[in-house]
Structure formats: C-alpha cells, structure tokens
Amino acid sequence: MFSGRLLRISHNALGKPHHRGMAVYSSELWDEIRGKLSMFPGGSVNLVKQESGIAVLTVNNPDRMNAFSGTMMLELQDRVSQLENWKEGKGLIVHGAGGTFCSGSDLNAVRAISNPQDGMKMCMFMQDTLTRLLRLPLISVALVEGRALGGGAELTTACDFRLMTPSSEIQFVHKHMGLVPGWGGAARLVRIVGSQGALKLLAAALKVDSALAERIGLSDGVVATGAGTALAEAEHWLGDFTRGPAPVIQAIKKVALSGRERPLEDALRKEKEVFGTVWGGSANLEALARKSKHK
Numbered sequence: 001m002f003s004g005r006l007l008r009i010s011h012n013a014l015g016k017p018h019h020r021g022m023a024v025y026s027s028e029l030w031d032e033i034r035g036k037l038s039m040f041p042g043g044s045v046n047l048v049k050q051e052s053g054i055a056v057l058t059v060n061n062p063d064r065m066n067a068f069s070g071t072m073m074l075e076l077q078d079r080v081s082q083l084e085n086w087k088e089g090k091g092l093i094v095h096g097a098g099g100t101f102c103s104g105s106d107l108n109a110v111r112a113i114s115n116p117q118d119g120m121k122m123c124m125f126m127q128d129t130l131t132r133l134l135r136l137p138l139i140s141v142a143l144v145e146g147r148a149l150g151g152g153a154e155l156t157t158a159c160d161f162r163l164m165t166p167s168s169e170i171q172f173v174h175k176h177m178g179l180v181p182g183w184g185g186a187a188r189l190v191r192i193v194g195s196q197g198a199l200k201l202l203a204a205a206l207k208v209d210s211a212l213a214e215r216i217g218l219s220d221g222v223v224a225t226g227a228g229t230a231l232a233e234a235e236h237w238l239g240d241f242t243r244g245p246a247p248v249i250q251a252i253k254k255v256a257l258s259g260r261e262r263p264l265e266d267a268l269r270k271e272k273e274v275f276g277t278v279w280g281g282s283a284n285l286e287a288l289a290r291k292s293k294h295k
Ligand SMILES: CC[C@H](C(=O)O)C(=O)SCCNC(=O)CCNC(=O)[C@H](O)C(C)(C)COP(=O)(O)OP(=O)(O)OC[C@H]1O[C@@H](n2cnc3c(N)ncnc32)[C@H](O)[C@@H]1OP(=O)(O)O
Pocket: 063, 064, 065, 067, 068, 103, 104, 105, 106, 107, 108, 110, 147, 149, 150, 151, 152, 173, 177, 179, 180, 181, 182, 183
C-alpha cells in the first residue's frame, strides 16, 4: 500500500522531503526532463471534455501503434493538469486511436535515452503523471482495443477500471525487453490482481486476453468491437457510475481513492473531510426535500 506519509511527503532528487498535492515527485525536476522529452516528437494526446461530464483522452500515434513519443509524454502531463481543474467532470475514458490501445514507449526515443540517468528521469516523469491520472477526482476507465503493451499495459492500470474488446490483449512485455515496469505499473498491478497474480503476469510476460483478464480481475468487462462501437459502449458502461451531480461523483471517487491508498485512520479523516463537502450541499438538500425512498 502507498502509505499516507508517502502520499503527502515524497522525496526530491536530493532525497529531501517535499509536500505536494496529487504528485509524487517535485516539479522542480521537470524543466530538465521536459527539455529532454521535447527532443522526441510525434503523435499527440487529445482530450475532449463532453457536456455529459465524461472526457475522452486519446493516445494518438497510429503509425507506431500509439507508442508514446517524448512530446506525447509532455502532452499527457498537460492533459492531466487540465482534467485536475475540470470542475464539471465526472468520468474519463482513456483509449488509443485506430483500433489499438498503446504499444508503450516509442522505441526510437528509448534507444536514444537508453542510459540509466535519462531512463530514471523518464520513469519519474511518467510515474508522476500516471499517479496524478489515477488520482483525478473522475471515475476513469481504460478502453483496450487491440494491444496494450509495455508502458501501454501500465497506462491501463492508471485508470479505476479496464474494459476490453473480445480480441484485445494486455501484456507486460517488460521482461522481454530486459526491464521491469517503470511507470508505476507493477505497484498498481499488485493492487489490482494481487501480488501472486502480478508476479505471474510480469514474470511470464503473459499475453492476457479479455477472458483471462476478466477472470483475474484485470478487466471489468468486455465491449463489442467496431468503429465507434467500443467507445460508445464504454461511455454507456461508465454512465451508470457517473449519473448524478459532479460534486457527488467526485466526492465518491475521492473517498474510494483515499481508502485504496491511505492507512485506515488517515482514510477515515479524509472521508470525514470529503463528507463535509457534500453534507447539506444542493444534491443532499434536494434529496431530503424529495423525501427519497430507495425501494
Ligand atoms: C516503461 C515502459 C517500457 C519502457 O519504455 O521501458 C516500454 O513500453 S518498452 C516498449 C514496449 N513495446 C514494444 O516493445 C512494442 C514492439 N512492437 C511490437 O511488438 C509490434 O510492433 C506490435 C505488436 C505493437 C504491433 O505488431 P504489428 O505486426 O501489428 O504491427 P507492426 O509491428 O508492423 O507495427 C506497426 C508500426 O508500428 C511501429 N511500432 C510499434 N510499436 C512501437 C513502439 N513501441 N515504438 C516505436 N515504434 C513502434 C512498428 O515498428 C511499425 O513501424 P514500421 O515503420 O512499419 O516498422
């Protein structure tokens, strides 16, 4: 488990603790890393915020099976910042362009930064961004069509839920690359499928199809394939969880998140704090006035 102390007190490159909201590392480090990543262009990360309160984030580099170039890593961080400030937001779908999810880091960039120093910086940058993605006050789902490989598999674990099309696959291929996950994917995978399950998926670099993924709790459901169909089905699926006023949905995500990440007493204090934001709020008062019955 992430401890509450780690959540709120992380360490900068010099080992000094610093306090930051939803991030893991100090943003003082980012200027240098951003400079390096900006040298590897290609693709984009697109964000559409819809009136429904559900946003769609598209990893878009179809010529490279949606691999993450350096500039896409930068764009992802910017998109997450935008979503952190989206007051009306309730849900998020993360998917890939052109019928596939994401094939991880762009190997052309990886080859150019294959020294340990640059690798560590990229790792910290992506850990920070994906941690912030998971901590958004939005209910998020990764829609996996085609392949989710390496860092792409890690990206799926930075969402609250995963949906897969019947023929799609998630594979932590890191072992075959002589690596371990570096974008926080191992830590998150353990929380999703347990330590035994995570060890099996990582150590065998198993191809996890949609049936196996559902059986081990990696996937939360299967959606039909087809141009636009999978996305529409994912929106419909998410709609069940995002129906209602944004402050209430965001509060639900916050208490679930603190329960997932914090030790019990810390999570209880957080729950009390979040409870205070909705108690006597407009949705609460309207429900009381309606004399709601839950038959
Ligand atoms: C922490 C994360 C970790 C790290 O950085 O440390 C990583 O993510 S490492 C990257 C892990 N991913 C891979 O190793 C993917 C390697 N690629 C493949 O296995 C295949 O390309 C596959 C299965 C994604 C798709 O196979 P398919 O036969 O359907 O298509 P092609 O192989 O012809 O691919 C089309 C085109 O895309 C290029 N491509 C695919 N993935 C990447 C990538 N990760 N980086 C750069 N380019 C990629 C592939 O080379 C083809 O380009 P072309 O110019 O046509 O050769």
